[in-house]
Amino acid sequence: MPHKGVTISVLGLSGKEKIKGAQGVGKSLLCNRFIRGEQDAFRHEHSSVLSQTDFAGSPCINSQHWLFWGLRQLECNEAGENVTIRLAEQTEFLDDETFEPIASTSMQSYAQRACRVRLTSKDKLMYIEKEQLGLESEYEQIPLPDGKLDIDCFVYVFDLSVVEGRTFESQFNFALAVLKNCLKTKKPIVIALSKCDVADEAGRRSAQNLLLRKELKAAHIPMVETSALKNVNVEELFLTAYLLAIKGKSRLKLMAYAEAVKEVDESNRQTNLKLNSRLEDQPQYRRFVQIYGSHAARRIYEEHINEAKEHWMAARLKVSANHLPRIFSILLEKNDVIGMSWSTAKGIILSHPLFDQFFQPLGALGRQLDPLPSNFESNEEMEQQQGDSRVPAELLLTGEAKTAFDNYQASYWE
Structure with missing residues (x-):
């Protein structure tokens, strides 16, 4: 067509x-x-x-x-x-x-x-x-x-x-x-x-x-x-x-x-049911449970999920580091940047009145991967977290943030 x-x-x-x-x-x-x-x-x-x-x-x-x-x-x-x-x-x-x-x-x-x-x-x-x-x-x-x-x-x-x-x-x-x-x-x-x-x-x-x-x-x-x-x-x-x-x-x-909205909710529910049943339908999974038991299966599954969470959070922080130069240019006084240490710069950023406009609160990054509560429809806090494009505050605690600041500071000498 x-x-x-x-x-x-x-x-x-x-x-x-x-x-x-x-x-x-x-x-x-x-x-x-x-x-x-x-x-x-x-x-x-x-x-x-x-x-x-x-x-x-x-x-x-x-x-x-x-x-x-x-x-x-x-x-x-x-x-x-x-x-x-x-x-x-x-x-x-x-x-x-x-x-x-x-x-x-x-x-x-x-x-x-x-x-x-x-x-x-x-x-x-x-x-x-x-x-x-x-x-x-x-x-x-x-x-x-x-x-x-x-x-x-x-x-x-x-x-x-x-x-x-x-x-x-x-x-x-x-x-x-x-x-x-x-x-x-x-x-x-x-x-x-x-x-x-x-x-x-x-x-x-x-x-x-x-x-x-x-x-x-x-x-x-x-x-x-x-x-x-x-x-x-x-x-x-x-x-x-x-x-x-x-x-x-x-x-x-x-x-x-x-x-x-009822039709959308039902469609989402059916999709969720199909996803949850898919693992149990796999012959390899059933065979594993038969040999090692459901407890071992859950333990291995949780280990895999924790590794996936750590990988996702590291990847998210790495991508978010690209936004730091722009944030530095807004939250830090340009005339003071040249002689400033990263420790001082970080303190200024954390106490800046516009901090919440650019950064998610500490802990919000990990909560994005938590299971959704049963009352998700009425949980306004969780709904607001979905699609929050602010930078995770955890980024300021990483070496990537210091490297980004050092590079931003060096750009004033070029």
Whole structure:
């Protein structure tokens, strides 16, 4: 089957904390989950706070307030073919010193520029995660094809959760302004109701009232209930947008969130059952238990798991060391670095007010490999650990950290 492609632009409330509140609406999480949906590649945090250097110097940003997330090919039974979906995200990057929007070549407001149907950016690279900025050569590098994107459909993300510093009324007004401009483009629109796993009924009412406004009512904009965290209705969201762009309509069956999350949970449970039963089905394993007993089998299994844990943690720390020069440049005063010892530098980093922004707490690395608790769905701490892209604090206790500092210090003498 041929690959038919569409480009979807993901929009939603963006800006400084006074506008968007303590956290974003989930645009990046939806993009991340759709393009790189595997749990190991899913990142729970996607900060829009950047340095001026990363904004102007990283080809992933390229001095623009939008990201190219790449593409994904998947099967669409309703279309009867394989399809290619490309994603762009319109955001608002903030300066990490002033926390104000970084100036760019475009002087338009978000509501105006986010609805553009032609995006151009020469030499722009696919975005993966914030840690990629300044270390692009260590990540997969996929350039924006021909340096341009022609938008076929808009997905507007409306957050149903309660967020400190943001009211549903302010989100409603922002959405209305953006969506009215989207309608002028004559491109189809889909509204993604995000964070349905922690939805508030006031948020649902606000989103429903949005579609009752006379400016939007006649457009018959579909809504899809999603959760990027639990991976519910994410594919369905973007397939709906694809079908609207290609056919002008979609008969894709869209389940309400409560029904969809049950289906996802059951699918995950069945996968887990198959995995757990696979070892016992192996003739060699059954023979080993017959000869040596289940106790010996468990002991050898646990020894293997402990070795695997140590190997994984060492590999994680080695990869994380690549992020240290960037962290040093932010947390250490450049004028003092030349004559500083590693012991002094480490003490400054550990006591720095921004330490938690760049480092996981001590012990968090090992807990990522612990068995999941039986109440995992309600365990917020464990959910937050999934996809935490911060550097493990254990790294500062290794020789790799001292070597990284020595190299960083030596770079000032070159």
